Amino acid sequence: MTKPLSNAYALIPFAIFILLFIGSGIITGDFYKMPVLVALFVAILFALAINRKADFQTKISQLTKGGGHPNIILMVMIFLLAGAFAAVASGMGAVESTVNLGLTYLPGGWMVVGLFVIGCFISISMGTSTGTVVALAPIGVGVAEQTDIGLALVMGAIVSGAMFGDNLSVISDTTIAAVRTQGTEMKEKFKANFFIVLPAAIITAIIFGVMTADASASLNENYSYNIVEILPYLGVLGFAIAGVNVIYVLIGGIVFAGGVGLLLGKFSGMEFVTLVGDGFTNMQTLAMIAILLGGLVELIRANGGIEFLLQVVSRKVNSNRGGELGIAGIVTAVNFSTANNTISIITAGPLAKQISDEYGIEGRRSASILDIFASSVQGIIPYGGQILAVAGVASISPVAIVPYCIYPLLTAVAGLLAIAFRYPKFTVENGKKVWKSAS
Template sequence: MNNESPKSNPYALIPFGLFILLFIGSGLVTGDFYVMPVLVALFTAILLALMMNRKTDFQTKVLQLSQGGGHPNIILMVLVFLLAGAFASVADGAGAVESTVNLGLTLLPQNLLVVGLFVIGCFISISMGTSMGTIVALAPIGVGISEQTDIGVALAMGAIISGAMFGDNLSIISDTTIAAVRTQGVKMKDKFKANFFIVLPAAILTAIIFGVMTAGSEAAIGGSHPFNIVQVLPYLAVLIFALAGVNVILVLIGGILFAGGVGLALGEFGFQDFIGLIGSGFTNMQELALIAILLGGLVELIRQNGGITYLLEAVTNRVRTKKGGEAGIAGLVSMVNFATANNTISIITAGPLAKQISDKYQIDNRRSASLLDIFSSSVQGVIPYGAQLLAAAGVAAISPVALIPFCIYPILIAISGMIAIAVQYPRFTAKAESREG
């Protein structure tokens, strides 16, 4: 892709506004968020973007669309979608979901099941460094718990998304962490420490809120909950490999094979059924993969037409003080994330300007890296057209908009971040200048 910054143009954002209007606005007006398929809304916005910028010929704009959709981060996301879908499908066929749910119902206090989902999500995501792998692995379990209790499925999915975004923001192997420390020139461990003290209160408060919200769920659970520990092993294996720092692609492939082996050994399905389950898992994620590709293409068209440059300038031109600089970094990455629906890409895009702001106003680079990651993760965890909510909503068969009120942690880390800016917490004794090798 062309990395030169196009001339600022606010009108380049119109296609994205049209997408939001069609996708969310139609649901708000009609009360049915399925009335406008997201792919139709997205493709309509792409057609509008292709008709803009008459200085560029149509063939070049189609090439820009293709380059945006084929960005390495987008293709990696598609691979994770497909493999995670296959793992979820095979694990479900092997009985892993039912046994894991029943194990949770047996061991966890019945009024803390949602808190347990959140904590497990935190553990998996900080180990794997990916929110998407966490969501797709845990979403079937959340649905199963919802079906056996009076806990709403949207609430269960919100807890999983909250846990997933915890690790997405903090994990030292997360792509957002890598992008943040690289653009700001700091060590990962230093960014982790600065970030951790800001978001820890939000994580604790999230667990408390989920506990209060589900305090009365105990009465709805009854009967026995038989489980086979062998069927739980695929999820446990994914956790162990993730803790060992294995690449998420290898973790998911290994999970598919292990779950398949368990299913075959226990007679849950035959080899042909195993292949069919992998195929159905891929099929279940095809729409999500297409959304990611087309959205990446739309973002590139908007960038080439000057929309992203306008967002960057709109924020940086208003910075005057150190606190204003920190607020500018937060607003900058948030606006770009709203426009790109990808927190890694938003950090990579906003990072160089954030570095300039931090240097100009003497903002510690550990702090600027933390702010980039915190606010991009916050936005990513609440936008209904982002991959995380779309994936969770797809498994739960509900509208992604219905999940937003229950994405407690992404909301609270934004509040924590704003408070940290206002009170200048945490404070640093020396400016970090060394880069992680």
């Protein structure tokens, strides 16, 4: 495939999308005024009009190629199945019982911290942030409904926990992409990452604890739950932790929840089918956003926008520390433009490898930086799959969730500090490399 020529103007459609989507909300004070699909469609029309050298049919082919990318279609499948599982689980009482169980044994002020920690555990076990958020979002909605904790705050905690594992899990596609493009070992990259992001995770838990410390004041002490109704969630979480493919996990969750609901008399067979259909319908807009955004990104790439970003950032590199900042800047810029951390790592990875080789940056270090900053950006952009997913389940604006995505924000800070202070370091003792957590 021929590399497209660098072209700054190719990024204009993306700027238009951001201005329409976020700018209109800031101006009007209502982020629902401008439908996301309308903003995306206007941006796509501009992208189709930019490159006059290519015929219209070629540009339409690029649009459909991007929208039909395997990662995009997989995301759509996950969204639809997640919507169906959420609808069926809610219909058979799983959400209410799960929340009531948590409220029975946890003070209200610990519920959000608990969701964050559970999200960290699930995501690092199953290797997917998207699968984690769609599994926990319905529970988060229930927590918000039965406490005085804001829905956006709860969703932000879930996204934060999901991005922890997305960055660290050895089976995460972002981790695998970072390791492979940088030619290092998985365990070495994990060690480098762990020392950097663990303080961010601890501080995040503390912040959530402080923010929700007085939540128990509004709680009702009478919580009824049926442990049988909780089994579908336990099944989903168990298989997720076991590393089962997220598609199998969600399909199994739908069947399991449906079976329990039928046995308990919560709904009939046709009502179960209706719930599945309602769940699909609830996620249709989100699926269309993913497809159109994928098409827009491919048009921008084909017109030279991504190549322009890569060249601009790489020109600033002139030292080891500058190389590390360059790698961070490249993957950050690409992730903001593609809204997909896996694609951004695959795109920026080869150039990051060149920079690493030229300025003596270890592979484990460059892989860690790639993954940290890609995951950080992915967890704070309101048009990213993770935030769109929880916003869809919670029926709130994705922009409202961003301020509460504390862990991704702190991860970026931790990454910058790690570059500034050469943290973590390792030394050689008795012929073996030993990692140190202090600079």
